[in-house]
Amino acid sequence: MKWSVVVSLAMLFVIAPLLPGIAAKTRARLTGRRGAPVLQPYRDLARLWRKGAVYSRDTSRVFRFAPIVLVATAAFAASLVPLDGQRAMLSFSGDFVAFAYLLALGRFLLVLAALDTGSSFEGMGASREVTVAAFAEPALFLAFVALVLATGNLSLGGALGGPLSQAWPGAVPALAMVTVSLFLVLLAEGSRVPVDDPATHLELTMIHEVMVLDHSGPDFAMILYGHALKLALFGSLLVGTLIPRAALTAPLAIAVLALGLVVVAVAVGIVESVMARLRLNRVPQFLTAASALAALGVILLLVG
Amino acid sequence: MPRVVELLLLLVILTSFIVLGTTRLSACIRAVAVQGLLLGLLPLALYPGGSLHIWGLAGGTVLLKGVILPRFLRWAIREAAVRREVEPRVGFALSLLVGVVAVAAAFAISRILPLPERERAMLVPVALATVIIGLFVLTTRSKAVLQVVGYLILENGVYLFGLTHVERVPFLVEVGVLLDVFVAVFIMGIVVFHINREFDSLDSTRLTELTD
Amino acid sequence: MLLLALIAVPALAAVIAYARRTPQWRATWLIVGALLHLALVTVAWVVPPLPLFKGWLALDSLGLIVLTTVSALFAVVGFYAVGYLRRESPRGGRAFASYLLAFLAAASLVAVSHHFAVLWVGLEATTLAVAPLIYHRHDRRSLEAVWKYLVISSVGIALALLGVFFLATAQAGAPSARPLVLEDLITDAARLQPAWLKAAFIFLLVGFGTKMGLAPMHTWKPDTYGEAPSLVGGLMAGALTSCAFLGLARITQVAVAADIAPFVQPLLLGFGLLSLVVAAAFLVGQTDLKRLLAYSSVEHMGLLAIGLGLGGVGAYGAVLHMINNAFVKGLLFLAVGNVLLPARDGTPPGVSGVLHRAPVSGFLLLIGLFAVTGSPPFGPFLSEFAILSAAFHGGHYWIAATVLGLLAVIFVSLGARVLGAVYGAAAPTGARESAWLAAAPVVLALVVLGLGVFIPRPLFQALAAAAGTLGGWAP
């Protein structure tokens, strides 16, 4: 296994928490506030990591397993993405499915954990989480289909690694649409505005935040980290689709990825500052739009 | 002697008409009795100097259709303390009209049919007419006894047709047929008797308990 | 000689049974007569009997099949009757056994007669023999039932007689032939006058159809079966209809021989389908169990007619279905009888919980339900399969589709009612089911199941031969 794969993976693990920080900072700046320092997430993680834990009497093992599973699945999903631009650590035909379903496993456990507390708020959050996911999933898969059609390759590593660069010239509009829909999916999966608002303070309007209300200490740290990692993953998918880096040398590719991720984070921050959060019953339409875009891309690729 | 035959056949039709036209039960039964006698005579007229077969047939017919069955029917209605009118579902005049039409139709039909022997040509239409009249009586008369009468007329019609080739249908069968008719009417009579007892009426329209 | 014995034995037994004073003896003679008859039939399978009276009486494979069916069913019903007579002694019960035996004699006459007039006589005799049995309860309902039965079937049979005479007339073209004898009719079928033959067929169809209970001549059936004691109902639905079917099959044989099949086929198919439709319509939401069975019988008569009409494998299917129908109907009527015995008068609409009250009968009802609706592995499945294959083979897809649709509707109706009766809350009643009464339907159930998984070789050959004479063949 080439060193670059390991390094790129490590890089992702390291900078993952940075992205929420950047997003928040951008948002604060654009709304005329100074905002928390970019490295704030690292501090939070460190603090939480050192804390003890508070558990509800109603909770069970599921509640304590969930954070671990979340991180583990995110990490494995990361190993399927060709971060150095050429190859992924794990790559097999149809690993798209594995990618999506690993993240789903993490979500499943997290939702169960939320229901485990028996708190109506967390139940509500869990319910919204699965709803959002149910609408985001088709969009994601359609994007994958588009990549398969564009590259004729059935694995993330293969598709994003090699042939995509050749595919772009032929299919600019299609792939552009796919990129956009991937971005929308990223906003949803990363529980960002306009789907969710990490900065809100009213439980009734939260989705992800309210779902993890009861977690504390290291557990909560893992959840935060896992969530950031998820964001980074979708970010790297986005970057990988937009900027095929197979041609570049490994270090350059990794650097481009890091830069791209930062850009994505900034973009997220900009969206958050210019858009308002959607009413919950509008979220499905938003994500259906994402699916529609991806589907359009697929159609274009089919006929073209 | 075709003349006699035709005369007898005309009489048969007339008796049927009587059944159609009369208002009194007893008259109907008498008419059927007469019809039975006529049927008994017909073989002799058809096959002059007939064999034992013919005589036996004639005798049996006269005995059963002319004597026993009418007697029996009278017995069956004797206890009935109800009015003896016919009360048809179709008026007498119309019934008679139907009778006439039936005869006409019968003749028309037998025109089409390839008939066996010409000299008995009239036998077939009369038979058909009788059959039709019998069915008509069966369906339009509400009194149980009259339905038996109708059945008898129907049977007579069939029997008339049977006469077209007595020599083809052997004696034994004729006897079997006669016996069956006899038993059938016999049982019907018993049932009529019971109907009288159960319902104090001969009116079979009361028998409408069994429905879906 | 054997042929004569087949008729004489039950007749004699009837007389003796009537002469006997005690019910025990009458029951005994009923059994004796039935078993002797069955024995004679068995002999007839081994040594084919010679024709009698210049071929008026003869036993071909078709007749033999009908005869066997009737005889076997009668034997079982006879045993049941013994238990029945112990349970309740019908008024005029003295003659009960005799009437039954007389019916057997008449049915045998039908089965062995190759002369249409004789066949007619026998058929009429069967009609008359069962009439008193229907009326045994001597109340208004049974009175009405027997009255309608008598009038309708007598009219029908009278028309059949006319048909017989027409047939004789049609034969005028062949003076050398023995009049109305089946063999001769078939051998010089070519010289029959088609017009008269067709007329004869029509009248015989109506006449025998009335006795079979083909719609729209079926109207007496629900009333009669509903009121008659269930064993009589079983005998009528099983044996009497088989005799009537034999009559129809006979004239069909002539028609096939005279190749007027194109004329005959639509009639049979039409009546068959109409019967199916009517049966389905009246089965929907039917609550009275016996009337239910009556309409189911109409349905199966329709299937028989369709089988005959389709020809080919259908003929085989029809004959086989005749056998199956006889035993299944027997089974169902006896089972229902056991269920209803406690409730003397007709069917209380809300029969339910049989399975708790009378487990055996309940179980038998279930078997009967699945058998009568043509589910594998019961006998009727095989015959209905054959009929269906014939429909497909003849390219009558729409007929096949209609039949299947109607069968589905019929299954829903039957299933809803019978299962409703079998399951559910048990109506409190102390009636225990006696071994006598339970044994008979069990035997029938075994027969039905047996015929579903195994058709003995001789029977199959007989079926094939019978189908052959009906212009068909065996699969």
Add this chain to the structure above:
Amino acid sequence: MILFFAGITSILLGGLGMLVWRRRPGLAAWTFAVLVGAGCALAVVPAIQVLAGGAAPEMRVPAGVPGGDWVFGVDLLSAFFLLLVLLVGGASALYGLEYLAPEARRRPVAATHLLTAFEIAALALVVTARSAMPFLMAWEVMAVLAYFLVAFDSEQADVRRAGLIYLIGTHTGTLVLIALFAFWGQFAGALSFDALAAAAPQLPAGGAMIFTLALVGFGFKAGLVPLHFWLPGAHGVAPSHVSALMSGVVIKMGIYGLLRTVSLVGPPPAWWGWLILCLGLASGVLGVLWALTQHDLKRLLAYHSVENIGIILLGLGIGALGARYDASMLAVLGFAGAALHALNHALFKSLLFLGAGAVQRATGTRLIDQLGGLERRMPLTWAAFLVGSVAIVGLPPLNGFVSEWIVYQGLLQSATVPPMRAAVFAVAGLALIGALALACFAKVGGAVFLGRPRTAATERGREVGGGLLAPMGALAAACVVIGVVPVLVVTPALRVGASIAGIGTDSASEAAAAVGPALQWISFMAFGLVAMVGAGWWLRRVLLRRRPQVWTETWGCAYARPNPRMQYTAASFAAPLVVAYGTVAGVQVTREPGHFHTHATDVVLDRVVFPLWATVRTWALTVRPMQQGRLWLYLLYLLGALLVLLLYLAFRAGGPGS
């Protein structure tokens, strides 16, 4: 074959033992357990041999009825389904022993066990029968016995109703199957499958008729939308081990039938493949949506059977299209995916039903919103149920993922075959199905096992006995093993797929070579995942060892005293999705202040089947006046008939034959 029949005999004997020793339940139970277990073990041997590459045994029995010899045999397809039948059947039967024990006082339990044993035998015969007659017989016996098993609680009206609806559904299907073979038989000399297959080329329109009839007939059994209307009721009210048997095995016979038809006739017409694909999507999406609206745990599981049948059909459709367009790889993948998912679904669905049964035993209710907090009270059941849930949602590292992954493979690869590229859109559908299933089982797991008990009865719930846990454990183990070492079953499944597509095993090995590395990676991933989670758990223990751990109330957002009734109900949990997709699924949602309600009745049943029957009924009742008891009318009918015939005579007198 000897082994097979020996096994079947032993199973039947086990059933009969129940009857023989009904006075001595203990002994009866032992004989039942031993004989049935041994029987399943024996009969499964030939299946495994064949799947391992052994020769396919066959046996001819001279038939007692027309239609040619009765042939029984175990080829790859049979073997695969035989495996499924015997594994799940055995587990359910054994589970039944203890499950029904409490009922013994009130009901003829022995009879039920007897029927269960016979049902298993019938199922085994269905998949091994090689000619139409024994097939149809075994088929109907299977269906009818299943009815009796469903009607176990026949005192309750709803059970009787559900049973009747099931019976109607299945019998209608059987009628269609009878038509199928009656039609097919016209082109073949005999009714043995070989003869039928040989006659396939003569079939008109490429066997369009056959495929249509098969789709309807077998579709009723498989419970694909819209022929599923009988399924939720029947599987809901049956005793749980029966539900497991039915949902796990019996409905798979429909799939078996479809696969068998394809393998006999050969590549089906393209429209059929597309139709199957669409039906698969419809069944999958609608099934899971309807499941979301359910309040009854077992009805919910039943609707998930509809969903999974949909997933199976997706595979089947891809296989059919692949076979039609000579894309051997796709054909193999599709059929293999279908077969494999059938097996997996059998495992985890029966596992889930058995778990539901345990819950019902422990708490006496199936209503989701009355349960809760059972994780503490019945941890082992919960563990098993969780395994089942993760599997059915199709998540790694369990078996559900493997088969869904293969189906995905097929769908994605259809992009490489021009005529069937449109099939790739099904990927989105399958993704949606997966996400919705996740939501649904989050709801179930959360509402039933997690949080706090919602009723006193649930509060009292205790873990069930070993007799119930052991079968669940076995099934769960099977799910895990397949998920972690998929190659065990995928390779045989691929060979099965090749045999269905009627192409040599070389293409199977080709496909195996194609998916081989992926399978290794999947195993690796599974192990890695387990290892990582384990490591994480250990790390967490280390971290928290000497740190304060506070145990307190759930944080109610500053609300002091939360109580169980305040928990989010399952209905509310599903609400957003139900509302969003309600129109698609035809589900009515009613909101009153403080009360939220979703209708859990079946849409097809209410909007199609019942109205249809009502129409038939009204038509039927319109002719009732015919039978008014008026004799003269009856005679008029007779005369009318005669008259009509005479007219016919008059017209046809000049016709043919005169």
